[in-house]
Amino acid sequence: MFQQHSVTPAGHGPASAEPAAPCASATPVVPGFEHRRVQVADGVALHAAVGGSGSPIVLLHGFPQTHLMWRHVAADLAADHTVICPDLRGYGASDKPADPDGTAYSKRTMAADVVELARALGHERFALAGHDRGALVAFRAGLDHPAAVTHLACLDVLPTQDMWEVMHGVDAAVGFHLYLMAQPPGLPERMIAAEPDLFFGHFLDLWGGDRAAIPPAVRAAYLDACRAAVPSVVADYRASAGIDLEHDRADRAAGNVLTMPVTVLQQDWGAALGFDARALWSAWAPQLAHRTVDFGHFMAEEAPERVAGELRKLLAR
Template sequence: MGLLIPGFDYRRVPVADGVSLNAAVAGSGSPLVLLHGFPQTHLMWRHVAADLAADHTVICPDLRGYGASDKPAADTDTDTDTDADTDSYIDSAAYSKRTMAADIVALARALGHDRFALAGHDRGALVAFRAGLDHPAAITHLACLDVLPTLDMWDVMRGTTAAVGFHLYLMAQPPGLPERMIAACPDDFFGHFLDLWAGDPGAIPAEVRTAYLDACRAAVPSIVADYRASAGVDVDHDRADRDAGRRLTMPLTVLQQDWGAALGYDAAAVWRAWADDLEHRTVGYGHFMAEEAPADIAKALRELLSR
């Protein structure tokens, strides 16, 4: 299984037909689920999880398609004119944030928690956002770290500033080319983001970086499917909710770098359009804030849970 969070018990938990998630669990008290981002695994929460387990039941899963969790291929009919093995391509519908959010609710229930707090970073924050909209009775508190809701993300990405998100456009392409390009040099591709986005490179030690790269190298098709879903079905779900006036009703904390200044939007205003009870903070850390400033992130989550 590779690197583990010390003191945590590891379990494989069935959450859907043919899909089980790898989850690290420790502590006692009110439950808190922590969802990782890209290009990482549950290990990104290792410091924060150990801190919070002192007074909470902390659950850190690998998302479907990532790490040691299952990577279902719902449909391998890609309709692409290629001689490549089509079994390496995955239907992005299997990786909609709605489906991935349902995984997390099922995981918590399987562990005995019908209601729980939920925090996500990056891709995990998109899953957490969707869980908050789709399962409001299950989510007591919500935190989203360094991300915008999918629909808003595409709205603000324009012009030359969108170059920072080149991977979003690459993995949005039809099945075939993105998978082959990334699989040709996976360590270079995924390592690029670990290097570029880290405010403090020392926060991701060599053995953790290796674990991330090993996990991503083994999950190229499912990672691409996750991102492809965010250029399709996830946008449809967000737009339907916006048109219907659906909002997050639980206390929400959002921590973000100051991307709004760079890309020309008001991040707090974007989130206020979705949330009734919002605490929005601009932070000075790099993207991997749970690893760069774990004490601050743990403190912010405790403050959220007290609301």
């Protein structure tokens, strides 16, 4: 998908980052951003698009996408912020380590990647926004690294513990993939790898409110990336039925909450599944601004001006 350029850290010191050469392919890019490959853990480097100047904000993509989902919002925010858009570990052009013990794709591990990425780029403190899977990583970063995350936005997701608690009955069939990828290693990977474009394309078609928001070249880039990442995408989801749930339950039992200002943008899932999203989020985020929106799941592409505007409001808090 992108040309890859390894960066070797000096000794065992801080992670290093170097500009990558411009992409030689016609793959869509975030306008005006440069591509970097940053070492964030032993054997793991993230690909990131970086642009703009000013106070930093990191934008984390969802499933089944890459950092490209932020292309419009990132270009807007770059007018007065340093914007960092990585591919999460296991996705896009970032590394995809094996997961022998079920921890390589825990949201705790992936959140640590993000904090190290920002630090390697010179930012000890930063705002953080995530969509879908990226929002779960952002949520965990906010809980585990409150000194680093100044502001937090989560788009169209529920925290892991709450998500599993509200899924029930036939109305939960829309989340069949959560249960499929929660199965032990082997079966889900083989099933998805047999028809990856059909599987991942299903969600791009089903969840979007405006298909024109994801043009053919971007859709093709998403499918190319997912086709090459089936085991790691499954491992990411499998973690949410195991270690991620354990971490959320431990934080809930300890009374841990998000201490920074939080904005949540969310479709009205509660109407179908019978829950109050604002109430669920309020239990985690005392400084919550919750917005119910009327556009589709891929909101950063369907309504980028609205999303960028909400992020600016968050950063002003």
